[in-house]
Amino acid sequence: AQSVAQPEDQVNVAEGNPLTVKCTYSVSGNPYLFWYVQYPNRGLQFLLKYITGDNLVKGSYGFEAEFNKSQTSFHLKKPSALVSDSALYFCAVRALGGSYIPTFGRGTSLIVHP
C-alpha cells in the first residue's frame, strides 16, 4: 500500500524568508511524486512533479522540491516566501508503473505573514 505523510498541519513563515513544507512517502517500487496547491474556494493547482532524473525539481511560482530516496522525502521549498503563497499544499504519490490511483497527504496550511 502507498501512503503520504505531511507531518505539519500548519507552517508559519515571515514574508521574504525561505519556506519548507515537508512530505514523506511510502510506495512499492519507484515513486511518482507531485505537489498541488489549493487556494480558498478554488480547485487544486499542479505545482510540480518528480518522475526520474534530477533530484531537484523546479515548478510553478518559484517553488521547487527535492527528492531524497534514502529518506523517502519530497519536501517543497521556496527561497523567499510571499504573502500570496498562503494556501493549502498537498503532496501526492503513486507507484511508477503501478496503479494509477494517487494517494494524497492530508495537506499543510502555509501561512505567510507580512
Add this chain to the structure above:
Amino acid sequence: EAGVAQSPRYKIIEKRQSVAFWCNPISGHATLYWYQQILGQGPKLLIQFQNNGVVDDSQLPKDRFSAERLKGVDSTLKIQPAKLEDSAVYLCASSLETNQETQYFGPGTRLLVL
C-alpha cells in the same frame, strides 16, 4: 483555455436523498477523475475514466455511488441515497492521458448532507 467546469458549486440535501454532480473537462482531455475531499483530508480518488471507459473504480462505494461518462466528454457523479458521511467537496479533474499526472482540477462541488 477554459478550465474544468463543475456544477453545482454548493448543494445541501437531507440524508437518504439523491444528488448528482456534473463535470465538463478541458476540451481534448481523454482522462477524467472524480475525487472526494472530506474536510481536513486530502482528495481521495473515487473513479477514473479514459474516454468513456472506466480505468479504476476500486475506491467508489458502488452501493450508493455511480458515475458515467457516456460520450467520453462530460461526466456525472450520483449519490443515491446520501449519508451524513458523504458531506465533502467533490472534485473533478482531467488530464490529456491516463499517465499524465498533471491533472487540472475544477473548483469542486461542496455537498452538505443533513
